[in-house]
Amino acid sequence: MGGNSPCASCKLLRRRCAKDCIFAPFFPSDDPQKFAIVHKVFGASNVSKMLQEVPFHQRSDAVSSLVYEANARMRDPVYGCVGAITFLQNQVSQLQMQLAIAQAEILCIQMQQDQHTANDPDQLGFEEEEEKCFLLHDNGFSVAQVQETLKRESLWT
Amino acid sequence: MGGNSPCASCKLLRRRCAKDCIFAPFFPSDDPQKFAIVHKVFGASNVSKMLQEVPFHQRSDAVSSLVYEANARMRDPVYGCVGAITFLQNQVSQLQMQLAIAQAEILCIQMQQDQHTANDPDQLGFEEEEEKCFLLHDNGFSVAQVQETLKRESLWT
Numbered sequence: 571m572g573g574n575s576p577c578a579s580c581k582l583l584r585r586r587c588a589k590d591c592i593f594a595p596f597f598p599s600d601d602p603q604k605f606a607i608v609h610k611v612f613g614a615s616n617v618s619k620m621l622q623e624v625p626f627h628q629r630s631d632a633v634s635s636l637v638y639e640a641n642a643r644m645r646d647p648v649y650g651c652v653g654a655i656t657f658l659q660n661q662v663s664q665l666q667m668q669l670a671i672a673q674a675e676i677l678c679i680q681m682q683q684d685q686h687t688a689n690d691p692d693q694l695g696f697e698e699e700e701e702k703c704f705l706l707h708d709n710g711f712s713v714a715q716v717q718e719t720l721k722r723e724s725l726w727t
Numbered sequence: 728m729g730g731n732s733p734c735a736s737c738k739l740l741r742r743r744c745a746k747d748c749i750f751a752p753f754f755p756s757d758d759p760q761k762f763a764i765v766h767k768v769f770g771a772s773n774v775s776k777m778l779q780e781v782p783f784h785q786r787s788d789a790v791s792s793l794v795y796e797a798n799a800r801m802r803d804p805v806y807g808c809v810g811a812i813t814f815l816q817n818q819v820s821q822l823q824m825q826l827a828i829a830q831a832e833i834l835c836i837q838m839q840q841d842q843h844t845a846n847d848p849d850q851l852g853f854e855e856e857e858e859k860c861f862l863l864h865d866n867g868f869s870v871a872q873v874q875e876t877l878k879r880e881s882l883w884t
Binding site for chain 2: 610611612613615616620623624628631632634635636638639643647648649650651652653654655658659661662665666668669672673675676679680682683686687
């Protein structure tokens with residue numbers, strides 16, 4: 571890198587690759603596409619400025635994240651990375667809901683179990699407990715409450 | 728927009744705001760920061776090219792996602808949006824794991840319940856069933872298997 575062997579960035583920008591070229595450690599000449607894509611999305615000048623603002627030991631991670639973002643923008647010109655974030659946020663919400671329902675189900679089954687162990691004819695029967703459990707996790711109001719809690723807890727809404 | 732009242736982009740770039748200015752519908756003059764941030768991260772020329780590649784009815788969404796991405800990059804110059812994606816991926820993996828364990832627990836409790844309902848002295852007792860359930864979701868091998876399945880299913884690894 572530097573001197574007579576220009577990095578991928580200097581090659582694309584048709585300029586001399588200086589010894590202290592900010593791109594050279596991260597954009598080797600044998601992978602021209604890596605620089606081409608960040609150049610197309612962010613522009614060489616902005617990438618250079620962004621790398622300058624980051625300590626050297628973090629620049630490799632910064633380049634990787636810029637390449638990832640640029641690839642996402644090329645694949646999805648409307649939403650880019652934000653499409654992935656929206657998809658994952660929805661997945662988190664659905665999983666939190668499924669987990670809350672599963673945990674409520676555990677509680678219900680355990681209540682039924684305790685009921686049977688106690689074997690008390692005055693208390694609710696098996697079918698009545700099952701009915702209560704059904705109401706707990708299929709009742710519109712309860713599910714709406716869980717959804718509302720999840721919305722409030724979300725980092726991204 | 729256009730003519731004598733320049734949009735935020737043309738104001739910042741100190742140029743005449745043409746009637747067909749590509750930025751004008753999305754960067755009003757009363758919100759200069761919105762354009763300043765995408766200009767700093769992507770560059771006005773790249774934003775213009777990206778908008779031209781998107782149908783008009785999707786440009787508003789494209790601008791919103793670019794503003795979101797640019798803000799994320801300003802907050803986190805090393806990881807930007809990718810930091811949020813990594814955080815959400817980890818959250819999804821943890822929730823999938825917790826859900827798998829909760830579902831295994833439901834299965835175990837139901838097995839115990841069936842056992843008690845059958846009331847058969849030749850079959851496993853309550854403590855033995857509990858021990859089996861404990862092994863199912865606390866055994867290193869089973870948890871490792873669940874983790875491996877989740878890794879294979881992940882969209883982002």
